[in-house]
Amino acid sequence: MMIWISFLVTLFTFPGFVTRTVAIRFACDLLGVSVYEARYFKGYIHHESIDVPFKVVFLYFSPLLVNTFLCVMFFFPVALEFLLDNDWTWENSNIQFLLTWMGISVGVHALPYRLEIEECLGDIPMEYRNDWWYWFLDFVSIIFIAIDFLRKFGVDFFYAVGSGMAIPYLITKAFITF
Amino acid sequence: MVSRSERTSFYNPKKVFISYRRNDASGYAGRLYDHLVEHLGDTGVFYDVNTIPPGENFETYIEEALADCFMCIVVIGRQWDSERLHSEHDFVRREIIAAFSREIRVVPMLFDGAKVPEAATLPSELAGLAQLQAYDFGSGRDFKQLVTQLIKVVELAKKEARQRHLTQLNKAMRDRALPPHHYPIWVLFLCGIMALSVVASGLWVPRQLESVKSLWVAEDALLQGQISKAINAFLNVLEKEPNSRQAKIGFAMALFQEGSTESTVRAINIIGNMTLSRQELERLNKTMPEKYQRLFSGRER
Numbered sequence: 001m002m003i004w005i006s007f008l009v010t011l012f013t014f015p016g017f018v019t020r021t022v023a024i025r026f027a028c029d030l031l032g033v034s035v036y037e038a039r040y041f042k043g044y045i046h047h048e049s050i051d052v053p054f055k056v057v058f059l060y061f062s063p064l065l066v067n068t069f070l071c072v073m074f075f076f077p078v079a080l081e082f083l084l085d086n087d088w089t090w091e092n093s094n095i096q097f098l099l100t101w102m103g104i105s106v107g108v109h110a111l112p113y114r115l116e117i118e119e120c121l122g123d124i125p126m127e128y129r130n131d132w133w134y135w136f137l138d139f140v141s142i143i144f145i146a147i148d149f150l151r152k153f154g155v156d157f158f159y160a161v162g163s164g165m166a167i168p169y170l171i172t173k174a175f176i177t178f
Numbered sequence: 179m180v181s182r183s184e185r186t187s188f189y190n191p192k193k194v195f196i197s198y199r200r201n202d203a204s205g206y207a208g209r210l211y212d213h214l215v216e217h218l219g220d221t222g223v224f225y226d227v228n229t230i231p232p233g234e235n236f237e238t239y240i241e242e243a244l245a246d247c248f249m250c251i252v253v254i255g256r257q258w259d260s261e262r263l264h265s266e267h268d269f270v271r272r273e274i275i276a277a278f279s280r281e282i283r284v285v286p287m288l289f290d291g292a293k294v295p296e297a298a299t300l301p302s303e304l305a306g307l308a309q310l311q312a313y314d315f316g317s318g319r320d321f322k323q324l325v326t327q328l329i330k331v332v333e334l335a336k337k338e339a340r341q342r343h344l345t346q347l348n349k350a351m352r353d354r355a356l357p358p359h360h361y362p363i364w365v366l367f368l369c370g371i372m373a374l375s376v377v378a379s380g381l382w383v384p385r386q387l388e389s390v391k392s393l394w395v396a397e398d399a400l401l402q403g404q405i406s407k408a409i410n411a412f413l414n415v416l417e418k419e420p421n422s423r424q425a426k427i428g429f430a431m432a433l434f435q436e437g438s439t440e441s442t443v444r445a446i447n448i449i450g451n452m453t454l455s456r457q458e459l460e461r462l463n464k465t466m467p468e469k470y471q472r473l474f475s476g477r478e479r
Contacts, residue, residue, distance in 0.1 A: 015368060015371075015372065018365065019368075019369075022361070022369065025361070028358075032358075034352055035356045035358075036354050036356065037356070048351055048352075048355070051344055070372065070376065073376045073380070074375060076380075077379045077386060080383065080387065080389075080390055084386065084389055084393060084415070084422040084425065085422055085423040085424035085425075086419060087423060098375070099375065102375055125340065127333070127337060172387060175387060175391075
């Protein structure tokens with residue numbers, strides 16, 4: 001049952017799923033990390049091993065950055081429509097519905113998976129594991145692992161809608177105040 | 179799983195090899211082993227007496243063991259007979275040659291006033307040994323302190339070995355790598371659509387931001403009783419966003435507050451076609467004349 005739900009969610013949100021994989025591939029290209037295999041529909045990138053901590057963290061967190069950024073961009077006009085309390089109709093609001101769908105589809109694939117977090121921590125070379133930032137990363141990882149546990153309760157959806165609405169609101173507030 | 183890094187094609191060496199002669203400084207080698215084990219663990223040090231299982235071929239076992247090491251410590255005492263290094267059957271000779279050929283860091287460790295043999299007295303394959311910086315442990319009095327220094331060298335060698343391992347691995351795999359920034363056409367198409375959507379939404383946003391700004395200015399003016407300012411600001415919003423419910427209701431409230439018959443009729447016309455929620459109606463009732471409130475009561479959605 002869960003597998004079917006997960007499959008349907010992936011199908012419904014395929015632009016976000018592909019974007020997630022493209023984000024990793026793009027991060028690899030940007031950092032000069034060789035990629036041996038890329039399967040966008042399977043969400044799989046096989047890349048060379050890395051021993052620079054910044055690169056490891058950037059690579060594993062790139063979907064979070066890219067998908068959240070795109071989610072906010074798609075949701076921005078939608079969030080402003082809510083602030084203006086505009087009436088939505090099927091006839092007049094096609095673009096708003098399209099942007100909402102795209103925003104949700106990229107937003108639900110932003111959060112890292114538990115396995116990725118564990119791989120990220122495991123890929124940091126031993127000599128860096130006593131540094132303060134490693135402990136910080138460890139702490140952040142615990143939060144993400146806890147979030148991963150909440151996946152079956154729709155945390156991805158809440159993250160997509162929450163960040164998609166809250167970040168534009170805060171930006172608007174800042175823009176108008178200053 | 180979304181990404182996987184390559185780890186398996188080459189072996190990453192993880193041990194320190196202790197090379198010594200049993201009739202020379204085996205006591206010191208044993209002490210050294212104990213200290214290194216404290217730092218690297220049981221599996222982190224190769225020391226023949228403890229590590230070779232009974233029945234194993236001594237020669238092949240040592241050569242295979244060196245393949246698993248990133249550093250070779252050569253323990254040299256007073257009885258370290260460099261003449262024996264000329265014999266091809268000498269194990270110490272084989273160990274050092276194997277270490278050199280594998281480009282492992284070799285560290286001579288001197289005890290009891292021993293010195294590294296001069297290059298001229300060494301076989302040509304081992305001449306490099308004379309050039310290496312040695313650790314002089316003297317009589318082993320400050321053993322613990324010297325071992326602490328040695329550990330730093332061990333860590334450095336470990337880092338070098340890991341780097342070498344990664345370089346080899348990446349070199350071997352580079353031929354298999356996909357060209358950077360080359361994506362399938364359908365991925366580019368999808369990214370293009372995404373980029374266009376982002377640009378489209380970006381073009382839309384400035385106008386909306388201006389409207390939100392005017393709306394907030396109008397709401398503030400209404401709260402402070404600056405009616406004409408509020409009316410102008412609400413009109414400004416409605417010009418750009420004619421479907422904004424909040425602007426319509428605020429505008430109607432401002433018109434009701436103005437009090438003229440003309441304004442009241444205009445306000446009634448604006449909200450007359452709207453299906454109002456209970457909250458919206460409650461808000462309107464704050465400024466709407468009582469006789470009109472009856473018209474709208476019971477019509478909320």
